[in-house]
Amino acid sequence: MSIGSPKHPATGSTRTEAATGDPLGPVVKRWQFRFPKSLRTPLGFVGAAILVIWLILAIFAPLVAPFDPLAQDFPRLTGPGAENILGTDTLGRDVFSRIVVAARTTLPAAVFVVICSALLGSVLGAIAGYFGRAVDEIIMRIADLVFAFPTIILAMVIAAALGPGLKNAIIAILLVSWPSYARVTRSLVMTARSSEYVIAGRLLGFSAGRSLLREIAPNVISPVIVLATLDVGSAILTMAGLSFLSLGAVPPTPDWGAMISEGVSQFAAWWIAFFPGLCILTIVMAFNFIGDSLRDSLDPHTAQEVGETTS
Amino acid sequence: MKRLTRNFVAICSTLALTAGLAACSGGSDDSGGAGDTIVAETAFNLKTIDPHRQFEFTGSTIDNAVYQTALEFEDGDLTKPTDGLCSFEMSDDDKEMTLTLKDKDAKFSNGDPVTVDDIVFSFERLQGIKGNPSFFLDGVKVKKVDDETVKLISKDPNPALPYILPNASIGIVNSKVVKDNEGTTDENDGAEQFLNENSQGSGPYKVEKYDADSQVVLTANEHYSGPKPKFKRVVLRNVSAETQLTDIQSGQAQVAYDLNADQAKQIDESMGKISSLPSTRSLYIFNNTDEKLGGPAADPNFRKAVMAAIDYDKLVDLAGEGSQRMASLVPNEFVGAVSKDDAPERDLAKAKALLKKAGYDGEKIPFHYPSDQAVNGVDLAQLAETLQAQLKEADINLDLKPAPSSTQLDGFRSAKQPMGIGTWGADFPDPTNYNVFIPGGSVAERVNWGKDADPKLAELAAEASKAKDSDRDAAYKKLYKATTDTGVWIPLVQPVDTVAVGSSIQKFVSNADTSFDFAKAE
Numbered sequence: 001m002s003i004g005s006p007k008h009p010a011t012g013s014t015r016t017e018a019a020t021g022d023p024l025g026p027v028v029k030r031w032q033f034r035f036p037k038s039l040r041t042p043l044g045f046v047g048a049a050i051l052v053i054w055l056i057l058a059i060f061a062p063l064v065a066p067f068d069p070l071a072q073d074f075p076r077l078t079g080p081g082a083e084n085i086l087g088t089d090t091l092g093r094d095v096f097s098r099i100v101v102a103a104r105t106t107l108p109a110a111v112f113v114v115i116c117s118a119l120l121g122s123v124l125g126a127i128a129g130y131f132g133r134a135v136d137e138i139i140m141r142i143a144d145l146v147f148a149f150p151t152i153i154l155a156m157v158i159a160a161a162l163g164p165g166l167k168n169a170i171i172a173i174l175l176v177s178w179p180s181y182a183r184v185t186r187s188l189v190m191t192a193r194s195s196e197y198v199i200a201g202r203l204l205g206f207s208a209g210r211s212l213l214r215e216i217a218p219n220v221i222s223p224v225i226v227l228a229t230l231d232v233g234s235a236i237l238t239m240a241g242l243s244f245l246s247l248g249a250v251p252p253t254p255d256w257g258a259m260i261s262e263g264v265s266q267f268a269a270w271w272i273a274f275f276p277g278l279c280i281l282t283i284v285m286a287f288n289f290i291g292d293s294l295r296d297s298l299d300p301h302t303a304q305e306v307g308e309t310t311s
Numbered sequence: 312m313k314r315l316t317r318n319f320v321a322i323c324s325t326l327a328l329t330a331g332l333a334a335c336s337g338g339s340d341d342s343g344g345a346g347d348t349i350v351a352e353t354a355f356n357l358k359t360i361d362p363h364r365q366f367e368f369t370g371s372t373i374d375n376a377v378y379q380t381a382l383e384f385e386d387g388d389l390t391k392p393t394d395g396l397c398s399f400e401m402s403d404d405d406k407e408m409t410l411t412l413k414d415k416d417a418k419f420s421n422g423d424p425v426t427v428d429d430i431v432f433s434f435e436r437l438q439g440i441k442g443n444p445s446f447f448l449d450g451v452k453v454k455k456v457d458d459e460t461v462k463l464i465s466k467d468p469n470p471a472l473p474y475i476l477p478n479a480s481i482g483i484v485n486s487k488v489v490k491d492n493e494g495t496t497d498e499n500d501g502a503e504q505f506l507n508e509n510s511q512g513s514g515p516y517k518v519e520k521y522d523a524d525s526q527v528v529l530t531a532n533e534h535y536s537g538p539k540p541k542f543k544r545v546v547l548r549n550v551s552a553e554t555q556l557t558d559i560q561s562g563q564a565q566v567a568y569d570l571n572a573d574q575a576k577q578i579d580e581s582m583g584k585i586s587s588l589p590s591t592r593s594l595y596i597f598n599n600t601d602e603k604l605g606g607p608a609a610d611p612n613f614r615k616a617v618m619a620a621i622d623y624d625k626l627v628d629l630a631g632e633g634s635q636r637m638a639s640l641v642p643n644e645f646v647g648a649v650s651k652d653d654a655p656e657r658d659l660a661k662a663k664a665l666l667k668k669a670g671y672d673g674e675k676i677p678f679h680y681p682s683d684q685a686v687n688g689v690d691l692a693q694l695a696e697t698l699q700a701q702l703k704e705a706d707i708n709l710d711l712k713p714a715p716s717s718t719q720l721d722g723f724r725s726a727k728q729p730m731g732i733g734t735w736g737a738d739f740p741d742p743t744n745y746n747v748f749i750p751g752g753s754v755a756e757r758v759n760w761g762k763d764a765d766p767k768l769a770e771l772a773a774e775a776s777k778a779k780d781s782d783r784d785a786a787y788k789k790l791y792k793a794t795t796d797t798g799v800w801i802p803l804v805q806p807v808d809t810v811a812v813g814s815s816i817q818k819f820v821s822n823a824d825t826s827f828d829f830a831k832a833e
Binding site (some may be wrong): 262268 | 577682685699700711
């Protein structure tokens with residue numbers, strides 16, 4: 001993969017571009033993500049549009065939700081209709097209100113967990129890749145240990161040990177998801193470490209921190225961002241999985257996974273599980289679309305193709 | 312043309328493959344329950360079918376069909392123990408029970424007659440192997456008097472014994488064969504595996520195939536002395552409740568044990584019938600009486616406020632048609648049950664006044680419950696959420712603490728949980744089975760309710776234990792009414808035991824003792 005083709009820290013351009021472009025032309029810009037361009041792809045548009053809708057729904061949930069999501073005021077197991085547009089659940093609560101309010105916990109929690117695991121994984125991966133030897137061995141073997149278990153099983157074990165609750169579910173997902181970032185960052189840092197500009201910096205007496213932050217980081221951050229965007233979807237899925245198993249948000253907090261779990265024993269009341277399932281589907285798809293578009297945009301090879309097709 | 316031929320061949324192959332697969336899947340003679348086979352479905356809770364070791368629902372269901380017991384319940388009425396293989400007589404002091412072999416034609420599935428020796432061996436094996444149901448005959452000495460009589464001698468008065476003996480765990484086995492297969496009356500017994508695969512009972516059926524994970528097949532015992540069952544074969548399959556519903560609807564199964572009230576509603580008359588039986592299980596709230604551990608729950612006024620804040624009718628609605636209010640933890644059909652007319656009622660004003668008296672100012676109280684457990688279709692997680700919403704209306708704030716059932720039970724046993732949902736399934740239908748809830752009892756210890764905590768209850772308990780025959784009912788009613796009044800246990804609802812029976816079965820017997828009697832189905 002050429003996602004991680006190094007950019008010159010000063011120019012932000014890739015090596016290939018640097019070789020073919022003006023070698024003397026000083027480009028000051030360091031952080032060049034071309035994010036807006038990525039949205040010009042059809043999938044990027046769709047993903048961004050879905051995400052924006054969900055963000056609006058989540059932010060304005062108290063205004064959008066027609067009823068109190070906890071109030072057991074309606075007849076139980078009523079199908080979608082005029083009053084309860086998405087029906088009611090086994091306790092007589094409005095499914096639509098619960099779905100909308102659930103977005104307020106799921107979305108921030110998923111984004112938060114991904115940011116944390118990306119930070120943790122990248123820092124550890126960068127340390128492993130830059131310093132090598134024993135540090136590398138220790139960090140990467142721990143990562144291998146985590147990789148050895150299926151993600152959801154390990155998350156289940158951790159969440160079960162810590163006890164149910166959103167906080168513990170976040171910790172569990174964080175603990176199982178950092179190694180992928182560590183692995184990606186490590187390999188990128190290892191490549192960048194031997195680049196001439198990094199060696200030059202080292203000869204000039206730059207500290208390891210400065211070298212990592214100012215010279216290597218700009219070249220490795222793009223793939224990490226792509227990975228993180230794609231990971232939000234899986235974080236939402238894992239969180240829903242934990243809630244499905246009663247290891248996520250504690251009732252009565254509305255949660256998509258828990259709602260699906262409730263619907264499993266009520267096949268005839270299909271709306272209880274169907275709509276939360278649809279929510280998970282749309283939001284995960286949106287993040288995947290955006291992630292794909294970002295990857296296309298940030299990967300110099302595909303970026304060229306995308307650029308050709310969209311321009 | 313070539314392409315057409317190729318497509319034709321592809322279509323034909325696909326059809327042939329589909330037909331082949333369909334033929335394979337239809338090849339099982341167990342599906343559908345055609346002819347003389349009943350297919351019954353339940354989500355297995357099965358560890359063994361050795362009668363003296365089993366203590367689970369599925370094991371009891373099977374052993375009820377395979378083993379006869381010394382006593383039975385008259386037409387499933389749990390207040391009326393009656394003759395089974397034996398007739399019985401209790402001594403005046405309730406310490407000695409005399410059993411006389413009555414059914415002399417009874418034969419085991421290999422044709423051996425049932426003798427007093429088999430009865431003595433079965434009782435002694437139950438006691439000696441120290442299995443889960445061994446406590447049934449704790450403190451009871453088994454003594455063979457002659458070839459027709461056996462005496463059960465208890466150290467203390469044991470008026471519950473006639474209610475204990477009909478339990479499927481006290482099934483009578485063929486002692487000679489069991490002994491030949493490593494069966495003993497002590498902990499060295501090694502006959503469990505043998506009994507799982509080769510049942511040794513005198514009931515209407517015997518075990519043909521045993522697989523604790525998937526299915527158990529029973530066939531008629533040709534030596535059974537009672538009326539020959541119409542259905543010669545019973546296939547009990549391990550199937551989840553959702554699948555049971557579709558299987559009953561499609562006619563693939565004739566009996567489904569685990570449908571909840573909402574699922575049962577989906578079966579109309581053309582598909583089958585629903586037999587709703589009062590469950591022998593009780594759902595309740597426990598309150599820790601220790602001030603440090605229980606917090607507000609240790610205050611009687613607070614407990615009474617909780618009792619007055621619950622909307623019991625809604626709980627009955629949640630538990631489904633046929634479920635009942637409870638005025639004590641003793642199920643309504645048992646001797647000693649407090650009439651459900653005396654059950655607590657909702658009164659929010661009273662609750663708020665009591666809360667004021669208790670000095671409760673809205674602090675959160677941890678409320679523990681098993682999040683993965685349903686009792687007769689009542690999901691305890693949903694029950695907890697309902698209670699939280701109802702108590703909130705009286706300004707009582709519960710902080711829900713769900714946990715897997717084993718974790719929750721450990722916490723409850725350690726007596727550290729301030730409040731939560733508890734369940735109790737009757738081991739035998741007698742009020743003495745509920746003595747564990749009075750101060751000093753094993754369950755009462757879990758809420759730190761010690762022996763000397765309530766002298767009045769201790770006095771009532773002593774009176775009840777001395778009461779005889781018809782006086783027992785009144786004495787235990789008084790005891791359990793007073794227990795409920797303390798608010799330490801708040802009875803919530805007695806759920807309903809639902810058995811769905813497919814339309815291909817015209818006549819069947821279903822009662823509180825035997826949810827579905829395979830031998831009497833027609």
